[in-house]
Amino acid sequence: MCRHLGYVGPPVGVGELVVRGPHSLYAQSWVPTDMRAGGTINADGFGVAWWRRADVGVEGARDAVTRYRNHAPIWTDPAVAEVLGQLESRSVIAAVRSATVGMPVERSACAPFTDEHWAFSHNGVIPDWRTTLVAVLADLNEVFATASRDLDESPSSAMLFDSPAVLLQAESLTDSAALWVLLRGLLRAIAPAGPVTSPDDALQLLVAAVLRHQPGTRLNLLLGNGIQLWATTCWHALSVLVADDYTVLCSEPYDADPRWQSVDDHQLVAATPGHCTITALELPATERVRS
Ligand code: GLN
Numbered sequence: 604m605c606r607h608l609g610y611v612g613p614p615v616g617v618g619e620l621v622v623r624g625p626h627s628l629y630a631q632s633w634v635p636t637d638m639r640a641g642g643t644i645n646a647d648g649f650g651v652a653w654w655r656r657a658d659v660g661v662e663g664a665r666d667a668v669t670r671y672r673n674h675a676p677i678w679t680d681p682a683v684a685e686v687l688g689q690l691e692s693r694s695v696i697a698a699v700r701s702a703t704v705g706m707p708v709e710r711s712a713c714a715p716f717t718d719e720h721w722a723f724s725h726n727g728v729i730p731d732w733r734t735t736l737v738a739v740l741a742d743l744n745e746v747f748a749t750a751s752r753d754l755d756e757s758p759s760s761a762m763l764f765d766s767p768a769v770l771l772q773a774e775s776l777t778d779s780a781a782l783w784v785l786l787r788g789l790l791r792a793i794a795p796a797g798p799v800t801s802p803d804d805a806l807q808l809l810v811a812a813v814l815r816h817q818p819g820t821r822l823n824l825l826l827g828n829g830i831q832l833w834a835t836t837c838w839h840a841l842s843v844l845v846a847d848d849y850t851v852l853c854s855e856p857y858d859a860d861p862r863w864q865s866v867d868d869h870q871l872v873a874a875t876p877g878h879c880t881i882t883a884l885e886l887p888a889t890e891r892v893r894s
Contacts, residue, residue, distance in 0.1 A: 609695070646699075772784050850877060
């Protein structure tokens with residue numbers, strides 16, 4: 604179990620958000636209350652991503668994501684108050700980590716993982732992740748090959764990933780870092796006429812492919828681009844707070860605000876400031892049986 608948090612809305616103090624509330628993400632590192640048998644405390648590091656404003660007037664410029672990570676417990680790092688406390692952002696993704704048994708405890712294993720304007724966190728575990736993700740990669744390539752055949756393109760343009768060796772680009776030897784290699788590939792392939800037209804499609808395709816090979820996989824994903832947030836629930840907790848002008852997603856509510864709503868299992872959440880939609884994920888038959 605890890606715990607993660609996403610925010611979109613008016614500029615907010617990055618450090619303040621991490622310590623906000625009596626049951627802040629900071630506190631959830633040592634007293635999480637909804638662990639669902641996925642660990643005890645989240646003391647194997649943490650990370651925070653925020654977005655710097657794009658240069659005004661530069662056509663096509665997007666807010667650039669940047670991050671801070673440390674493999675030590677969050678409560679040992681004065682940078683949370685002293686550095687992150689100085690920063691403001693219109694969006695934040697933060698995570699505290701409980702390393703899955705057998706996975707390394709190092710800075711590069713800590714979410715958020717980033718690429719271009721994307722930031723990503725995974726709360727969960729993929730059993731037998733090396734074999735599973737090689738099989739998932741083959742499935743995703745097949746989806747693209749089929750779509751390409753339908754569009755009557757040449758077979759060479761069909762592959763999403765040239766080879767399973769792309770998984771070696773994972774920043775760390777963990778399920779989450781390798782999963783990010785696949786998700787960022789899908790995000791880079793977003794196109795109006797392809798099999799992935801939106802981040803929602805990318806998450807749906809990826810989750811269904813993993814569950815097809817490993818039913819019951821814990822896959823609470825959190826994705827942001829500085830403007831919007833997306834999340835999935837698969838066997839872990841998630842709550843959403845929709846306020847007038849901001850939205851927060853968090854593994855556990857950080858305070859007693861009555862607007863917190865708990866998200867059911869197997870949902871896809873899409874959030875913008877003050878707005879959130881929750882739709883059921885399309886699941887492979889094996890996962891439907893299990894749930
Ligand atoms: N399996 C991931 C890791 O080891 C996430 C762990 C978790 O959610 N506890 O980093």
